[in-house]
Amino acid sequence: MFHLFKRTRSDLEREEAFELMPDNVPKHVAIIMDGNGRWAKGRGLPRIAGHHAGMKAVKRVTIAADEIGVEVLTLYAFSTENWKRPRDEVDFLMKLPQEFLSIELDELVEKNVRVRMTGWKEGLPAHTLEAVEKAIERTKHNTGLILNFALNYGSRHEIVQTVRDIASEVRQGELKQEDISEELISNRLLTGALPDPDLIIRTSGEIRISNFLLWQMAYSELWFTDIYWPEFTERHLVQAVCEYQRRARRYGGL
Numbered sequence: 001m002f003h004l005f006k007r008t009r010s011d012l013e014r015e016e017a018f019e020l021m022p023d024n025v026p027k028h029v030a031i032i033m034d035g036n037g038r039w040a041k042g043r044g045l046p047r048i049a050g051h052h053a054g055m056k057a058v059k060r061v062t063i064a065a066d067e068i069g070v071e072v073l074t075l076y077a078f079s080t081e082n083w084k085r086p087r088d089e090v091d092f093l094m095k096l097p098q099e100f101l102s103i104e105l106d107e108l109v110e111k112n113v114r115v116r117m118t119g120w121k122e123g124l125p126a127h128t129l130e131a132v133e134k135a136i137e138r139t140k141h142n143t144g145l146i147l148n149f150a151l152n153y154g155s156r157h158e159i160v161q162t163v164r165d166i167a168s169e170v171r172q173g174e175l176k177q178e179d180i181s182e183e184l185i186s187n188r189l190l191t192g193a194l195p196d197p198d199l200i201i202r203t204s205g206e207i208r209i210s211n212f213l214l215w216q217m218a219y220s221e222l223w224f225t226d227i228y229w230p231e232f233t234e235r236h237l238v239q240a241v242c243e244y245q246r247r248a249r250r251y252g253g254l
Protein backbone atom coordinates (compact mmCIF):
# COMPACT_ATOMS: atom_id res chain seq x y z
CA MET A 1 0.00 0.00 0.00
CA PHE A 2 2.86 2.39 0.65
CA HIS A 3 4.55 1.55 -2.60
CA LEU A 4 3.44 4.83 -4.14
CA PHE A 5 4.46 6.77 -1.06
CA LYS A 6 7.92 5.37 -1.51
CA ARG A 7 7.90 5.97 -5.22
CA THR A 8 6.56 9.47 -4.88
CA ARG A 9 8.96 10.26 -2.08
CA SER A 10 11.99 9.20 -4.04
CA ASP A 11 10.83 10.44 -7.43
CA LEU A 12 8.94 13.54 -6.57
CA GLU A 13 10.46 14.91 -3.42
CA ARG A 14 13.56 15.86 -5.32
CA GLU A 15 11.54 17.96 -7.73
CA GLU A 16 8.70 19.35 -5.71
CA ALA A 17 8.92 18.12 -2.16
CA PHE A 18 5.56 16.35 -2.12
CA GLU A 19 5.25 14.63 1.18
CA LEU A 20 2.13 12.67 1.94
CA MET A 21 1.07 12.10 5.50
CA PRO A 22 -0.37 8.58 5.56
CA ASP A 23 -2.72 9.43 8.42
CA ASN A 24 -4.46 12.31 6.64
CA VAL A 25 -5.34 10.89 3.26
CA PRO A 26 -8.80 12.00 2.02
CA LYS A 27 -11.20 9.09 2.41
CA HIS A 28 -13.26 10.09 -0.60
CA VAL A 29 -11.73 11.78 -3.64
CA ALA A 30 -14.07 12.79 -6.46
CA ILE A 31 -12.77 13.90 -9.85
CA ILE A 32 -14.42 15.90 -12.62
CA MET A 33 -12.42 14.42 -15.48
CA ASP A 34 -12.48 17.26 -17.99
CA GLY A 35 -10.51 18.33 -21.04
CA ASN A 36 -10.44 15.20 -23.18
CA GLY A 37 -11.75 17.05 -26.22
CA ARG A 38 -9.30 19.93 -25.94
CA TRP A 39 -6.42 17.55 -25.36
CA ALA A 40 -7.28 15.79 -28.63
CA LYS A 41 -7.84 19.02 -30.53
CA GLY A 42 -4.42 20.26 -29.49
CA ARG A 43 -2.94 17.20 -31.16
CA GLY A 44 -5.02 17.44 -34.30
CA LEU A 45 -6.99 14.36 -33.25
CA PRO A 46 -10.76 13.75 -33.10
CA ARG A 47 -12.41 14.35 -29.70
CA ILE A 48 -12.99 10.64 -29.24
CA ALA A 49 -9.23 10.07 -29.24
CA GLY A 50 -9.19 12.26 -26.15
CA HIS A 51 -11.82 10.12 -24.47
CA HIS A 52 -9.81 7.04 -25.30
CA ALA A 53 -6.66 8.55 -23.83
CA GLY A 54 -8.71 9.56 -20.78
CA MET A 55 -9.37 5.90 -20.09
CA LYS A 56 -5.67 5.34 -19.48
CA ALA A 57 -5.71 8.13 -16.94
CA VAL A 58 -8.61 6.40 -15.18
CA LYS A 59 -6.45 3.31 -14.82
CA ARG A 60 -3.42 5.23 -13.52
CA VAL A 61 -5.38 7.26 -11.05
CA THR A 62 -7.35 4.28 -9.73
CA ILE A 63 -4.17 2.40 -8.95
CA ALA A 64 -2.55 5.45 -7.39
CA ALA A 65 -5.61 6.27 -5.28
CA ASP A 66 -5.65 2.72 -3.99
CA GLU A 67 -1.96 2.79 -3.20
CA ILE A 68 -2.07 6.01 -1.23
CA GLY A 69 -4.99 4.74 0.84
CA VAL A 70 -8.01 6.55 -0.62
CA GLU A 71 -11.17 4.59 0.28
CA VAL A 72 -13.59 5.93 -2.32
CA LEU A 73 -12.72 7.32 -5.74
CA THR A 74 -15.66 8.82 -7.61
CA LEU A 75 -15.05 9.63 -11.26
CA TYR A 76 -17.47 11.86 -13.15
CA ALA A 77 -17.64 10.01 -16.43
CA PHE A 78 -20.88 11.22 -18.02
CA SER A 79 -23.35 13.84 -16.86
CA THR A 80 -27.07 14.01 -17.50
CA GLU A 81 -26.22 17.11 -19.57
CA ASN A 82 -23.69 15.26 -21.74
CA TRP A 83 -26.59 13.73 -23.75
CA LYS A 84 -26.66 17.10 -25.55
CA ARG A 85 -23.45 16.20 -27.36
CA PRO A 86 -23.38 14.90 -30.95
CA ARG A 87 -24.72 11.39 -31.28
CA ASP A 88 -21.40 9.93 -32.45
CA GLU A 89 -19.56 11.25 -29.43
CA VAL A 90 -22.23 10.00 -27.03
CA ASP A 91 -22.16 6.57 -28.70
CA PHE A 92 -18.40 6.45 -28.30
CA LEU A 93 -18.54 7.48 -24.65
CA MET A 94 -21.13 4.79 -23.99
CA LYS A 95 -18.77 2.14 -25.37
CA LEU A 96 -15.94 3.12 -23.05
CA PRO A 97 -17.12 1.41 -19.84
CA GLN A 98 -17.32 -1.86 -21.75
CA GLU A 99 -13.88 -1.40 -23.25
CA PHE A 100 -12.32 -0.25 -20.00
CA LEU A 101 -13.80 -3.09 -17.99
CA SER A 102 -13.04 -5.79 -20.55
CA ILE A 103 -9.37 -4.85 -20.22
CA GLU A 104 -9.19 -3.96 -16.53
CA LEU A 105 -11.82 -5.96 -14.66
CA ASP A 106 -9.56 -8.90 -13.84
CA GLU A 107 -6.97 -6.61 -12.36
CA LEU A 108 -9.59 -4.67 -10.42
CA VAL A 109 -10.87 -7.94 -8.97
CA GLU A 110 -7.34 -8.94 -8.07
CA LYS A 111 -6.66 -5.58 -6.44
CA ASN A 112 -9.75 -6.02 -4.24
CA VAL A 113 -11.46 -2.97 -5.82
CA ARG A 114 -15.24 -2.62 -5.56
CA VAL A 115 -16.84 -1.10 -8.64
CA ARG A 116 -19.96 1.00 -8.05
CA MET A 117 -22.05 3.36 -10.09
CA THR A 118 -23.80 6.58 -9.12
CA GLY A 119 -26.31 7.70 -11.74
CA TRP A 120 -29.44 6.61 -13.57
CA LYS A 121 -29.45 3.23 -15.17
CA GLU A 122 -32.48 4.25 -17.20
CA GLY A 123 -31.33 5.81 -20.43
CA LEU A 124 -28.03 3.96 -20.64
CA PRO A 125 -27.63 1.62 -23.61
CA ALA A 126 -27.92 -2.06 -22.65
CA HIS A 127 -24.30 -2.81 -23.51
CA THR A 128 -23.05 -0.03 -21.24
CA LEU A 129 -25.23 -1.05 -18.34
CA GLU A 130 -24.41 -4.74 -18.72
CA ALA A 131 -20.68 -4.05 -18.57
CA VAL A 132 -21.02 -1.91 -15.45
CA GLU A 133 -23.41 -4.31 -13.73
CA LYS A 134 -21.12 -7.23 -14.44
CA ALA A 135 -18.22 -5.33 -12.85
CA ILE A 136 -20.34 -4.40 -9.83
CA GLU A 137 -21.45 -7.99 -9.42
CA ARG A 138 -17.96 -9.47 -9.81
CA THR A 139 -16.44 -7.08 -7.29
CA LYS A 140 -19.25 -6.86 -4.75
CA HIS A 141 -17.51 -9.04 -2.14
CA ASN A 142 -14.25 -7.14 -2.41
CA THR A 143 -13.27 -4.96 0.51
CA GLY A 144 -10.77 -2.47 -0.94
CA LEU A 145 -11.06 0.81 -2.81
CA ILE A 146 -14.55 1.73 -3.99
CA LEU A 147 -14.25 2.84 -7.60
CA ASN A 148 -17.46 4.72 -8.15
CA PHE A 149 -18.37 5.85 -11.65
CA ALA A 150 -20.72 8.83 -11.82
CA LEU A 151 -22.39 7.82 -15.04
CA ASN A 152 -25.54 9.48 -16.34
CA TYR A 153 -25.35 11.55 -13.16
CA GLY A 154 -26.64 15.04 -12.45
CA SER A 155 -26.89 16.48 -8.99
CA ARG A 156 -30.01 18.61 -9.36
CA HIS A 157 -31.93 15.72 -10.85
CA GLU A 158 -30.72 13.56 -7.96
CA ILE A 159 -32.00 16.10 -5.46
CA VAL A 160 -35.37 16.45 -7.24
CA GLN A 161 -35.80 12.68 -7.26
CA THR A 162 -34.91 12.42 -3.59
CA VAL A 163 -37.34 15.19 -2.62
CA ARG A 164 -40.10 13.44 -4.58
CA ASP A 165 -39.43 10.12 -2.86
CA ILE A 166 -39.44 11.74 0.56
CA ALA A 167 -42.62 13.72 -0.19
CA SER A 168 -44.38 10.56 -1.29
CA GLU A 169 -43.40 8.73 1.89
CA VAL A 170 -44.65 11.60 4.01
CA ARG A 171 -47.94 11.68 2.10
CA GLN A 172 -48.43 7.96 2.66
CA GLY A 173 -47.65 8.28 6.33
CA GLU A 174 -44.47 6.19 6.10
CA LEU A 175 -42.27 9.06 7.21
CA LYS A 176 -42.91 11.94 9.60
CA GLN A 177 -42.09 15.40 8.33
CA GLU A 178 -40.05 16.11 11.46
CA ASP A 179 -37.88 13.08 10.78
CA ILE A 180 -36.50 14.66 7.61
CA SER A 181 -32.94 15.47 8.57
CA GLU A 182 -29.64 16.16 6.85
CA GLU A 183 -28.64 12.60 7.52
CA LEU A 184 -31.84 11.21 6.04
CA ILE A 185 -31.43 13.30 2.90
CA SER A 186 -27.78 12.26 2.56
CA ASN A 187 -28.72 8.62 2.84
CA ARG A 188 -31.51 8.93 0.28
CA LEU A 189 -29.30 10.49 -2.38
CA LEU A 190 -27.79 8.19 -5.00
CA THR A 191 -24.49 8.28 -3.13
CA GLY A 192 -26.32 6.69 -0.18
CA ALA A 193 -23.98 5.40 2.46
CA LEU A 194 -20.80 6.75 0.82
CA PRO A 195 -19.03 9.42 2.84
CA ASP A 196 -19.11 12.95 1.42
CA PRO A 197 -16.12 13.73 -0.79
CA ASP A 198 -13.22 15.20 1.17
CA LEU A 199 -11.45 16.38 -1.95
CA ILE A 200 -12.88 17.31 -5.33
CA ILE A 201 -10.50 17.67 -8.24
CA ARG A 202 -11.35 19.24 -11.59
CA THR A 203 -8.98 19.11 -14.53
CA SER A 204 -8.80 21.23 -17.70
CA GLY A 205 -8.72 24.72 -16.21
CA GLU A 206 -12.49 25.15 -15.84
CA ILE A 207 -13.35 26.50 -12.42
CA ARG A 208 -16.89 25.18 -12.07
CA ILE A 209 -18.79 22.26 -10.66
CA SER A 210 -21.06 21.33 -13.60
CA ASN A 211 -23.86 19.81 -11.55
CA PHE A 212 -21.66 17.38 -9.60
CA LEU A 213 -22.42 16.29 -6.01
CA LEU A 214 -23.90 19.64 -4.98
CA TRP A 215 -25.28 18.48 -1.66
CA GLN A 216 -22.39 16.17 -0.87
CA MET A 217 -19.69 18.80 -1.42
CA ALA A 218 -20.88 21.17 1.31
CA TYR A 219 -17.49 20.96 3.02
CA SER A 220 -15.30 19.38 0.35
CA GLU A 221 -11.92 20.85 -0.40
CA LEU A 222 -11.69 21.87 -4.05
CA TRP A 223 -8.59 21.58 -6.20
CA PHE A 224 -8.38 22.78 -9.78
CA THR A 225 -5.65 22.20 -12.32
CA ASP A 226 -5.09 23.31 -15.92
CA ILE A 227 -3.92 19.81 -16.85
CA TYR A 228 -6.24 18.07 -19.32
CA TRP A 229 -7.58 14.77 -18.03
CA PRO A 230 -5.61 12.51 -20.44
CA GLU A 231 -2.41 14.03 -19.04
CA PHE A 232 -3.38 13.61 -15.42
CA THR A 233 -1.01 11.22 -13.65
CA GLU A 234 -0.35 9.74 -10.22
CA ARG A 235 1.87 12.73 -9.64
CA HIS A 236 -1.00 15.17 -9.98
CA LEU A 237 -3.11 13.12 -7.61
CA VAL A 238 -0.33 13.16 -5.05
CA GLN A 239 0.09 16.90 -5.57
CA ALA A 240 -3.63 17.47 -4.97
CA VAL A 241 -3.61 15.29 -1.87
CA CYS A 242 -0.55 17.10 -0.50
CA GLU A 243 -2.28 20.41 -0.96
CA TYR A 244 -5.37 19.01 0.69
CA GLN A 245 -3.24 18.00 3.66
CA ARG A 246 -2.01 21.54 4.10
CA ARG A 247 -5.51 22.94 4.41
CA ALA A 248 -7.33 23.50 7.69
CA ARG A 249 -10.85 22.14 7.46
CA ARG A 250 -12.78 24.22 9.92
CA TYR A 251 -16.40 23.36 9.13
CA GLY A 252 -17.38 26.78 10.37
CA GLY A 253 -15.54 26.39 13.66
CA LEU A 254 -12.19 27.76 14.68
Ligand code: IPE
Pocket: 033, 034, 035, 036, 037, 038, 039, 077, 078, 079, 082, 093, 204, 229
Ligand atom coordinates in the same frame (compact mmCIF):
# COMPACT_ATOMS: atom_id res chain seq x y z
C1 IPE B 1 -14.48 15.26 -20.31
O1 IPE B 1 -13.88 15.84 -21.42
C2 IPE B 1 -15.25 14.01 -20.64
C3 IPE B 1 -16.70 14.17 -20.57
C4 IPE B 1 -17.35 15.23 -20.22
C5 IPE B 1 -17.49 13.03 -20.97
P1 IPE B 1 -14.67 16.77 -22.43
O2 IPE B 1 -15.24 15.92 -23.51
O3 IPE B 1 -15.66 17.62 -21.73
O4 IPE B 1 -13.49 17.65 -23.01
P2 IPE B 1 -13.52 19.20 -23.30
O5 IPE B 1 -13.97 19.87 -22.04
O6 IPE B 1 -14.46 19.40 -24.43
O7 IPE B 1 -12.11 19.54 -23.65
Ligand code: IPE
Pocket: 032, 033, 034, 035, 076, 077, 078, 079, 082, 206, 208, 210
Ligand atom coordinates in the same frame (compact mmCIF):
# COMPACT_ATOMS: atom_id res chain seq x y z
C1 IPE C 1 -18.38 17.79 -16.67
O1 IPE C 1 -17.68 18.15 -17.82
C2 IPE C 1 -18.94 16.40 -16.82
C3 IPE C 1 -17.96 15.32 -16.83
C4 IPE C 1 -16.68 15.44 -16.61
C5 IPE C 1 -18.51 14.02 -17.07
P1 IPE C 1 -18.37 18.97 -19.01
O2 IPE C 1 -17.32 19.17 -20.03
O3 IPE C 1 -19.62 18.29 -19.44
O4 IPE C 1 -18.76 20.32 -18.26
P2 IPE C 1 -19.08 21.77 -18.84
O5 IPE C 1 -20.06 21.58 -19.96
O6 IPE C 1 -17.79 22.32 -19.35
O7 IPE C 1 -19.60 22.53 -17.68
Ligand code: MG
Pocket: 034, 035, 036
Ligand atom coordinates in the same frame (compact mmCIF):
# COMPACT_ATOMS: atom_id res chain seq x y z
MG1 MG D 1 -15.58 19.44 -20.87
